[in-house]
Amino acid sequence: MVQRETWATRSGFILAAVGSAVGLGNVWRFPFVTGEGGGAAFLLVYLLFVALIGFPAILVEFVVGRKTERNPVGALMELGGNAWKYIGGVFIVTGFVILSYYSVVAGWFIRYFLEGFTNSYTGHLAGYEAAAEEAGQPETVMMFLDLSTGLDAFVFHTIFMALTIGIVALGIRRGIELAVKVMVPVIIVLLVGLAIWAGTLAEAGQAYSYYLNPEFGVIVENWTELLPAAAGQAFFTLSLGMGVMVTYASYLGEDRNLGKDGGIIIGFDTAIAFLVGLIVFPIIFTAGADPGQDTVGAIFFSLTEAFAGVPGGRWLGLLFFGTVSIAALSSAISLLEVVTAYVIDEKGVERWKAALGMGGVIYLLGVPVTYDLIFLDLLDGFADAILLVFGALMLMILVGWIAPNFAIEELEKGIGDLGQLGVAWIWLVRIPIIIVLVVSLALGIMEYVDFLSGDFAGWLEDL
Template sequence: MSERETWATRAGFILAAVGSAVGLGNIWQFPFKTAEFGGASFLIVYLIAAVAIGLPAILAEFVIGRRSNLNAISAFKKLGYPGWRFVGVLGLFTGFWILSYYSVVGGWVLRYIYGSLTGAYFADSAAYFGEVSMGLGALALHAVFMTLVVGIVAAGIEDGIEKATKLMVPSIVVILIGLAAWAFTLPNAGAGYAYFLSPDWSQFQLTVEFTPLPSFGGPLAEIIPFAVGQAFFSLSLGMGAMITYASYIDGDESLLGDGVTIVTLNTFVGVLAGLVVFPLLFAQNVDPATSGAGAVFVSIASAFGDLPAGQILGAVFFIVVLIAALSSAISLLEVVVSYVIDNYALSRPQAAVALGTPIFLLGIPSAMNTAWLTWFDNLAYQLLLPLSVLSILLFVGWVFARSALDEIRRGAAIGKGASSAWLWAVRLVVPIGVVLTLLLGIQTLFVGGAIVPPL
């Protein structure tokens, strides 16, 4: 096994982790989930979940990664708990699962950059999405996107991932700020801001019945699993990504400081994306509540088609989405590549190609039919992510607690009181929220029939 790579700079780690977090989860998933579940009501639950659940959870993953300096599976053996390797396996599988359909959406983005420049979707955006979102064309662009991801990961940590994210993340922020400033000038933008930022308090209702098992009702029962799942998805939690990235840290940086920076920047970009998307939709009288994974593509494409300079603006927007998609996708592939490099006699390029291929193959159903993509996405949001995060929290909070406290205090200006509060949050407070999310997600999957694949 060759000497393990590390980040060249602390900024490189932070930007790579932010890049992992700031992806399609912010610019594709966040607006359409927000629209589907009531606008600002969803936003509030998401923001609470990102801070109260996401921050403690991301620190738990950092502790495992930096303490072990190994991948998400081998870390548990090195830490002295080989029986807990199933936690890493679950995270690795979850990332593998998500990247398979995430890459398909990345292929859509490539197509929409071209469609913007040519004006191909301006006449009928819904029909255009139907043509490009599934079939052999979508499969080919899925392959192109995965090839780009494999190429970046194959180049290595410092020369590939770190250099790419140092360019990608600032580009995303700068261009989104410019687009948000432009969106502010659009007619009826105020209605978009009101939809996005003014909550409907009647949706904050949650009822519980015991018949004899607990059954949840009310609008909040639908919002919670998707809002918390969005926090997990957009922060790359439960996928092994943050364990893997933290394993490349070579120093005593403040994990707390890094975690706060990453969560803050990630949340900022998600909200910024909403400040672009919703004014744009309301300016063109496009209904934001259209459901489905392609809603943002159809709605935004329709809006750009009616705007002056829509071809250029559309291309710029989808270039931002592409950069975000790549920055997250490389982190998901790195999770499995890291495991193979740490344990088998394969070079990084060989491992990237060997693992990128089966991920591409798993994504074929999603490329051929969007019903499959929705099924993959529902299982990831409502089952795999909360289950994986819960497993990490239980390990760090109850099994690895003493060493976790040592690690979180290492290099950080954090006292015993604050670190102990974090540990008890990981032990009790956050798991309760994740268990509620998991129960609501399971209820939705089984009662709504979403657990059944679209055969």
């Protein structure tokens, strides 16, 4: 049996968990799903999910991980019995699927970052004028399609996965903890600076109105779209339903206050997601771009056009895309750690072999995404709307209905007697959270089936 590692410091665990949450989920997915959801309407539903669902749910993952000191498969099997190892396997699959396309998207950000060194974004867009005219598409779309697929996308996917594998192979203290202690503070400082600058732009007021003033009629009218989108985004950005928090908590000592740590992690994550909106939407509105473009490339379309049209856009683009690249790496290492921990715990494989082997398989799964973006929609829709929510739902059932006593006892370690608060937490998990997750899962499945029968079926017919 390979000896398990532990965190060297409390700050190491918190920064690793924050780093997992503060990645592409906040910077890539959050702006475009917020735009699709109508701005402030989505933001309000999302914040409610984070507060009412996210915090109780992250405590569930924490107690499961710390109690068992195992990866999701071993943890669920220990608490629920042998059959639950298959549910634990869902978390491993989720990590595989998400990281496979996440790495490709992270490669886009690195590529956009490097593009800023060679020329201004205005100069790059000008190079796509002819292709755009021929295709009947904006220059930003043609540039994105060129940079997001093909040999270059494959190369940057390779580079990003190599960096991720290297950090995880070094271990908890020498790899993950050391890396996040550098990356996360840098990310926060850079984003705060960008938010202050974005507030000086000409259309910042209009952008803030779009982002911060919800129209409740929009929420009522579009709740079937907003509910699964907000649930998926909340779980994606908090790294819930992926097994990350279970795995990270498995390296904790019993003296840690899980409630306090969970509150800090969620507070940082939510603040940074909110901060990203304060950066992105003023830039988009000032450039006259569309904040509600219904596509995974929306953030690239809008921001490339924006950086091409504002003073100092080249350097701001470098700063923004560089920041996101760092954030993406901090999240990717957490996803790979989940599957690596599984192989270490259950198969007794050495860490470097486990990281290299699992990382290699994930890398291969992501290769088709570098060929055609339909595979990104296929994988992201399945992971976000179905796998994440299903994994979280089953974990809530396990803790809320099958093994509630251990959960309260485990949560009280490092906190003290919770009294009725512990009971209230379990009942919140048992009924309202499970109901919301069931509804979100049903709506997510229907939406994904629509995609399979629509866009994906059309793509297959065109082959």
